[in-house]
Amino acid sequence: MTDENTVREESDGPLDFFETMTEKLGSRRKFMGDAAKVGAGAVALSAVGAGTASAFHESSDVDILNYALTLEHLEATYYAEFLDEHSESDVEGSAVAQYFARPTLRYSLYQQIEDVADHEAQHVDALSQTISDLGGTPVEAAEYTFPYDSMEEFVALSDRIEAVGVSAYAGAAPYIENQDVLAAALSIHSVEANHSTFFNVLNLQRAAPNAFNPARNKDQVLGIVTPLIDS
Ligand SMILES: [Fe+2]
Numbered sequence: 001m002t003d004e005n006t007v008r009e010e011s012d013g014p015l016d017f018f019e020t021m022t023e024k025l026g027s028r029r030k031f032m033g034d035a036a037k038v039g040a041g042a043v044a045l046s047a048v049g050a051g052t053a054s055a056f057h058e059s060s061d062v063d064i065l066n067y068a069l070t071l072e073h074l075e076a077t078y079y080a081e082f083l084d085e086h087s088e089s090d091v092e093g094s095a096v097a098q099y100f101a102r103p104t105l106r107y108s109l110y111q112q113i114e115d116v117a118d119h120e121a122q123h124v125d126a127l128s129q130t131i132s133d134l135g136g137t138p139v140e141a142a143e144y145t146f147p148y149d150s151m152e153e154f155v156a157l158s159d160r161i162e163a164v165g166v167s168a169y170a171g172a173a174p175y176i177e178n179q180d181v182l183a184a185a186l187s188i189h190s191v192e193a194n195h196s197t198f199f200n201v202l203n204l205q206r207a208a209p210n211a212f213n214p215a216r217n218k219d220q221v222l223g224i225v226t227p228l229i230d231s
């Protein structure tokens, strides 16, 4: 595992990846030229905080939870769409699935992606319920475009989306005031890290390359995920 494909990029790797994906999307669809289409999803993310986009200290717990929910909607939709569009035989017959050719892992890839999809749906439900319990209004899912055409591209995009999710929770959690909400957010955060490791491995990256993962503020997260949000 020493060739360059196995060496994870620096922490700005996901940014580079999404820039590439943005170019890919831009050539396929003129989404970047239509500010209105990009608008609503970005607005939902921007709803956190009254000041600058990264000013979590000016945000309520509900604002921060809605920020998390916006990302969870994206993740949940992403995996649900993948599972809708790919049969179990598509996935298990792909080269990516050969990683699981060991007898104890064979034919488990689709099931493991189903696990991730189920987690994301549960994260959406839990955050929505908590936001409602706190008197807030949960944001709705947006429309998204996920730029992948193969299993390899799917696992690469999944790898980046999960890494962004992990860094987003790490960036927001210190600003959560309610200790119960903080505990819930941390329990989700560690699951996102599990997802990230899973897709690191499928993406032929080192499973756990860093002793300390980056925390990203909202500006940084927005910069990465906005290209995936249509409205
Ligand atoms: Fe999640």
Ligand SMILES: [Fe+2]
Pocket: 075, 120, 162, 165, 191, 192, 195
């Ligand atoms: Fe996740």
